[in-house]
Amino acid sequence: MIRHAAAALILASAGFAFAAPAHADKAPVYTGTFSNTAVEGHDPVAYFTEGHPVKGSRDFRTDYQGAEFRFASQENLDTFLADPEKYAPQFGGYCAWAVSEGYTAKGDADHWAIVDGKLYLNYNKKIQNRWEQDREMHIVRANTNWPEVLK
Structure with a gap:
């Protein structure tokens, strides 16, 4: 009985090894x-x-x-x-601060800035305040992370 359960578990987990990813790229x-x-x-x-x-x-x-x-x-x-x-908008309209931190989050149309002729969106006012503390550094980091954060 234990051997049958172990075999079933091995077969079930082997199927997961070949399954498609749970989510596609963003x-x-x-x-x-x-x-x-x-x-x-x-x-x-x-x-x-x-x-x-x-x-x-x-x-x-x-x-x-x-x-x-x-x-x-x-x-x-x-x-x-x-x-x-x-x-x-830069970074596809995702939150510029989040992209600078290595992940994506929604960009909000009401929390925005134009820097050097480019439009950036942020998640909310609190996050925009963080981003504005050092916009240049966050832009450099976001440019480094983009578009890899979509994967």
Whole structure:
């Protein structure tokens, strides 16, 4: 009886050795669990032109790196399409501080900064305050960790 139980355990665990990973790599753009919309539906160009988050519209949208980006106007959509890397949030919109620490967390559209012409999002105000204590160091560390943190 014990031999049968041991054999069953060995066979069962052998199946796990060849099983697919329990989770796939994370998407290159943060969209949340039940959404495919980047930046929580906010217009990434508006951070640069308006100086604050502005909700985008389904009337003005495009797919970029597997996520839907929305814009407040056709002009902002066209601006994005001309140079998406300039306007898309760094680290796919994941929290810049978390990426600097070697992992991913959601980026919040209301907790943001533009540094050297690049948009960064953070998880919340508390985390943004930590990030702002030494933004340059966190950006360097995040650039080192990106995109490996997606694995």
